[in-house]
Amino acid sequence: MLKLQVSGKAILSTVRCRRQARVSGKAILSTMSTSSSFVFGPYKIDPREVFYATPLSYAMVNLRPLLPGHVLVCPRRLVPRFTDLTADETSDLWLTAQKVGSRIETFHKASSLTLAIQDGPQAGQSVPHVHIHVLPRKGGDFEKNDEIYGAIDEKEKELKQKLDLDKDRVDRSIEEMADEASQYRSLFDC
Amino acid sequence: MLKLQVSGKAILSTVRCRRQARVSGKAILSTMSTSSSFVFGPYKIDPREVFYATPLSYAMVNLRPLLPGHVLVCPRRLVPRFTDLTADETSDLWLTAQKVGSRIETFHKASSLTLAIQDGPQAGQSVPHVHIHVLPRKGGDFEKNDEIYGAIDEKEKELKQKLDLDKDRVDRSIEEMADEASQYRSLFDC
Numbered sequence: 001m002l003k004l005q006v007s008g009k010a011i012l013s014t015v016r017c018r019r020q021a022r023v024s025g026k027a028i029l030s031t032m033s034t035s036s037s038f039v040f041g042p043y044k045i046d047p048r049e050v051f052y053a054t055p056l057s058y059a060m061v062n063l064r065p066l067l068p069g070h071v072l073v074c075p076r077r078l079v080p081r082f083t084d085l086t087a088d089e090t091s092d093l094w095l096t097a098q099k100v101g102s103r104i105e106t107f108h109k110a111s112s113l114t115l116a117i118q119d120g121p122q123a124g125q126s127v128p129h130v131h132i133h134v135l136p137r138k139g140g141d142f143e144k145n146d147e148i149y150g151a152i153d154e155k156e157k158e159l160k161q162k163l164d165l166d167k168d169r170v171d172r173s174i175e176e177m178a179d180e181a182s183q184y185r186s187l188f189d190c
Numbered sequence: 191m192l193k194l195q196v197s198g199k200a201i202l203s204t205v206r207c208r209r210q211a212r213v214s215g216k217a218i219l220s221t222m223s224t225s226s227s228f229v230f231g232p233y234k235i236d237p238r239e240v241f242y243a244t245p246l247s248y249a250m251v252n253l254r255p256l257l258p259g260h261v262l263v264c265p266r267r268l269v270p271r272f273t274d275l276t277a278d279e280t281s282d283l284w285l286t287a288q289k290v291g292s293r294i295e296t297f298h299k300a301s302s303l304t305l306a307i308q309d310g311p312q313a314g315q316s317v318p319h320v321h322i323h324v325l326p327r328k329g330g331d332f333e334k335n336d337e338i339y340g341a342i343d344e345k346e347k348e349l350k351q352k353l354d355l356d357k358d359r360v361d362r363s364i365e366e367m368a369d370e371a372s373q374y375r376s377l378f379d380c
Contacts, residue, residue, distance in 0.1 A: 082305065083292040090288055091281035098280055101309070102273040112310025115272065119291070120302025122327040137312040 039078055041129035048178035051185040052100055056092040059100045059134075061180045063172055069108040069136040071184070073097040080128040082119045093132065101134045103187040110136030229268055231319035238368035241375040242290055246282040249290045249324075251370045253362055259298040259326040261374070263287040270318040272309045283322065291324045293377040300326030 038045040038058055045060060051071075052059040059073045073096050075089050085093065101113045114135040118124040228235040228248055235250060241261075242249040249263045263286050265279050275283065291303045304325040308314040 082303065083288055085288070087281075087285055090284050091277075094280050094284040095277055098273055098275070110312070112308075112312035112315070113272065114306070114313045115309055116304070116306040118302075119305055120327065122300070122302035122329050122331070123304045123325075125302070135313075137310065139312050141312070 038076070039129070040072075040074060040131070041078065041127040043127070046174060046178075048174065049181055051181040052096065052188050054092055054096055056089050057096040059096060059184075061177050061184070063177070067135055067137070067141055069104040069110065069134075071100060071104060071134050073100055073132040073134055075130055079130050080120075082117055082130055085130065093130070097132045097134055099188075101136075104134065104184065105136045107184070107187055108136040108138075110138050112137040228264075228266070229319070230262075230264060230321070231268065231317040233317070236364060236368075238364065239371055241371040242286065242378050244282055244286055246279050247286040249286060249374075251367050251374070253367070257325055257327070257331055259294040259300065259324075261290060261294060261324050263290055263322040263324055265320055269320050270310075272307055272320055275320065283320070287322045287324055289378075291326075294324065294374065295326045297374070297377055298326040298328075300328045302327040 038047060038050055038053075038060070040060075049060045050058050051061065053076075055076070057073060057075055059071055062070050062072060065071075073093060075085055075093050077085075077089065079085055079089070082090075097115060101115065105111075105113055114133065114137055116133045117130065118126075118133075119130070121128075228237060228240055228243075228250070230250075239250045240248050241251065243266075245266070247263060247265055249261055252260050252262060255261075263283060265275055265283050267275075267279065269275055269279070272280075287305060291305060295301075295303055304323065304327055306323045307320065308316075308323075309320070311318075
């Protein structure tokens, strides 16, 4: 699997953002934790995994990302199918995905994005809550470009099993995920 | 490949829609043809292939659909990357995809949808114009659910080759595509 690559310039930029965001970052976290909790289908999401939120949508890091920066963007309301979203929710969800995708792509020095919804069980959806997979892409990140989709399907199944069984998190601890979310959070303060 | 399956009830419904839409359908076609032409990257699209349009987005049938109802939803403006769309274009594009997906899914008696953007060449995009693949899904339509994505990638390459070389259309004639578009157009008149 690929390793996270951040150049010195990117790190400096991130540090500068963090300095600027000391107060505002706290405010964002405070707003996120007081305004509501985050659900993903039948599961409650730890707010430390969430790095960006609007009144209608939220973005979270992944239990087992396929690639660096593989995140999920969801409506706050528990809605199984895409067609069940209101017009406001649909617009907000995709404006959030656009913003998140653009910044995560730049952060990871990628050059493309895969954006996909598995909308319903026959499309491979495992958790019945609309969610957009956002994956920064680079040349050669998968030997065959389309292998990423099979991998998404596999991860969907794993995610559900993990959440269902509340197993020990072998791959990623909450601390690791919270740290990643904290890095991404700073991208939205500048 | 799967065959189009339409029950008697669905056919009746379509016929009723067509009757109701005799005048309005003409108006829609007239609006589409007079308001502007449709471009897809460097290519001009025959308006007969387009079955739904707003001032910012349009939906067209596919040269070689992977499954019945595999259509593309595009912004009218030639925009290579998703992040280049304005907020209005992003909202309109996805509200169009939501509406199109819902009706095409019902028309084809499917139970799920795959919605995907290959945003940039490293994500498999072949024509540099944002386009959403919308595919109605049914249980067992692909032996392995994720094979559909590899197939999308393959079709992207074929589509570009076809458009580049302007080869004879072995799989689908313009008449066949126009007929399919006409069927779908009637779904938006009721």
